[in-house]
Amino acid sequence: MRFRIAWGCLCLITLTYRCLQAQTGSGMAAIRVASGLSQPVFVIAPPGDYGRLFIVRQTGQVYILNLATLATDPDPSHALNSTPFLDIQSFLTPTNGEQGLLGMAFDPNYASNGKFYLNFTVPSAPGDIFQAGVTHVSQFAVLAGNPDLADPVSIATIGTVNEKILVSFQHPQSNHNGGWIGFSPRSGDDHNLYIATGDGGSSDDQDGGFGHIEPSGNAQNLTTLLGKMLRIHVDANTATVTIPPDNHFAGSGSNITQKIWAYGLRNPFRNSFDRVTGRMFIGDVGQGSREEVDAQETSNPGGGENYEWRLREGTISTPGGNPPVGGPRPSDGVDPIFDYDRSVGQTIIGGYVYRGAQMPQLRGTYVFDDYATPRIFTLNYDGTIATNFQDITSQLFPTSQGNYPLSNPSSFGEDANGELYVTDIGNGNVYKIVPVTPNLVITSIARLGDGHILLQCSGVPFRQHTIQATDNLTQPFVPLGTGTAAGNGSFQFEDTGATSFTTRFYRIALP
Numbered sequence: 001m002r003f004r005i006a007w008g009c010l011c012l013i014t015l016t017y018r019c020l021q022a023q024t025g026s027g028m029a030a031i032r033v034a035s036g037l038s039q040p041v042f043v044i045a046p047p048g049d050y051g052r053l054f055i056v057r058q059t060g061q062v063y064i065l066n067l068a069t070l071a072t073d074p075d076p077s078h079a080l081n082s083t084p085f086l087d088i089q090s091f092l093t094p095t096n097g098e099q100g101l102l103g104m105a106f107d108p109n110y111a112s113n114g115k116f117y118l119n120f121t122v123p124s125a126p127g128d129i130f131q132a133g134v135t136h137v138s139q140f141a142v143l144a145g146n147p148d149l150a151d152p153v154s155i156a157t158i159g160t161v162n163e164k165i166l167v168s169f170q171h172p173q174s175n176h177n178g179g180w181i182g183f184s185p186r187s188g189d190d191h192n193l194y195i196a197t198g199d200g201g202s203s204d205d206q207d208g209g210f211g212h213i214e215p216s217g218n219a220q221n222l223t224t225l226l227g228k229m230l231r232i233h234v235d236a237n238t239a240t241v242t243i244p245p246d247n248h249f250a251g252s253g254s255n256i257t258q259k260i261w262a263y264g265l266r267n268p269f270r271n272s273f274d275r276v277t278g279r280m281f282i283g284d285v286g287q288g289s290r291e292e293v294d295a296q297e298t299s300n301p302g303g304g305e306n307y308e309w310r311l312r313e314g315t316i317s318t319p320g321g322n323p324p325v326g327g328p329r330p331s332d333g334v335d336p337i338f339d340y341d342r343s344v345g346q347t348i349i350g351g352y353v354y355r356g357a358q359m360p361q362l363r364g365t366y367v368f369d370d371y372a373t374p375r376i377f378t379l380n381y382d383g384t385i386a387t388n389f390q391d392i393t394s395q396l397f398p399t400s401q402g403n404y405p406l407s408n409p410s411s412f413g414e415d416a417n418g419e420l421y422v423t424d425i426g427n428g429n430v431y432k433i434v435p436v437t438p439n440l441v442i443t444s445i446a447r448l449g450d451g452h453i454l455l456q457c458s459g460v461p462f463r464q465h466t467i468q469a470t471d472n473l474t475q476p477f478v479p480l481g482t483g484t485a486a487g488n489g490s491f492q493f494e495d496t497g498a499t500s501f502t503t504r505f506y507r508i509a510l511p
Helices: 067-072 152-156 255-259
Strands: 005-007 011-013 019-021 026-034 040-044 052-057 061-066 101-106 115-122 134-143 146-150 164-170 181-183 192-196 228-235 240-242 260-263 270-273 280-284 290-296 338-341 348-353 366-370 375-381 386-391 409-414 420-424 429-437 441-447 453-458 464-470 478-484 490-495 505-509
Touching: 026 061, 040 101, 040 420, 040 429, 052 101, 061 067, 061 101, 101 181, 115 181, 134 152, 146 152, 164 228, 181 270, 228 255, 255 260, 270 409, 280 348, 280 366, 290 348, 290 366, 338 386, 348 409, 366 409, 441 505, 453 464, 464 490, 478 490
Parallel strands: 005 505, 040 409, 270 348
Antiparallel strands: 005 011, 011 019, 026 429, 040 052, 052 061, 101 115, 115 134, 134 146, 134 164, 181 192, 192 228, 228 240, 228 260, 270 280, 280 290, 290 338, 348 366, 366 375, 375 386, 409 420, 420 429, 441 453, 453 490, 464 478, 464 505
16 A cells, blocks of 8 residues: 655655655745734744743733634734733833843743743932943743733842842943843853843944043943843852853852853844754844844853953954054954945844744745845855845735834744744834744654554644545545644644545645
């Protein structure tokens, strides 16, 4: 007996599981999944949580988008919880500039311990040296018994001695705050939290009235946390911070310096780890000439890279400053993997290497954007050279449904499946990048003991799919039944009528 399966519409697989021909998701589009959100700056999902997306607003709120509802309801507003997961606006500095609630990360064991982390700015205390705000990176918890609400007691500790602050530092000026935080998927890197910080805000990272940061500027100064990528180890149970023993400056004697993992950054507002390779990508906003993408390899887990700001802006000697600040390259300097000038864009926003299931043609591609232009870009990086730089904005915007524009993209983000979303701070929308043709796959078949055929399938999460079959490709396909994909896109279907044929073809279709 011979079995064949149709994959999507045009793929055949034999019992040897050899793919003869395939049709995969093709083309790209953007769809609006949330709107009416003041100042959205980030989206993130807890590890393994395929049903929810958390939308972070700079104004201090986090809202939950229910992806199961979004998959079946034509009105995206029905998918957004009306009550925010949390609201810390009353604790924040004014959010009409670059400060506010800027970053969020879920503990790797969030499903069992309910811990998460926020990066936000609060007003300076009367006795602070600087009066331009203070960054807190602090731990909070979900409310026991209600996964859609943060524990209000943990939120109420902000500004008190009970706040579980992991890292705190003052700002000489209110801009260039960085704000991204994240855990890595790297082996041996468990519960090490990465924290991106800006250089303090002064043009060209120069004095700006704070002479103690000269002559090298903050980003090159290893006695300040500004202009860095920090790395700390977090005990989720106690919120205790220790220094990872392989940090490049571990054992230096300075508590500040030991937290530094990489330096020479101007404003690394958005960054990410490739969830497959573990490579870190850093989008560092330029001063006036170049925007750059930096990368950090898993082969150097302890870091120590110097990305050379303020001596260099991208791949050139920094042209600005009074006096000019560009100079000889430091011996430990690392080039960006890619940079572009102001004719291309003016404010880079780091993105993600796409590792989702719905757009196979995009897998392994780094997707990022430019806030000021606005544009969506892609490139490929193999660890040595960046290639295939493309502007894909016109493929996505304005959206084919609703004709919604891209105004000022403030961040990319991933759901638990690795599908990509864009927050637009300019118009309050959140968009998802989707294929024009969904990727529907029959991944394997197995003949059961009773002669039935079990199909293992992958499709669009939470959507119902129809399984069709025919014994002869000259005859029409006949519906056999339906299967609803789980949050990760997987489902199975048992063909109970497959006991008496010699050849059979299958295919999946969305209703």
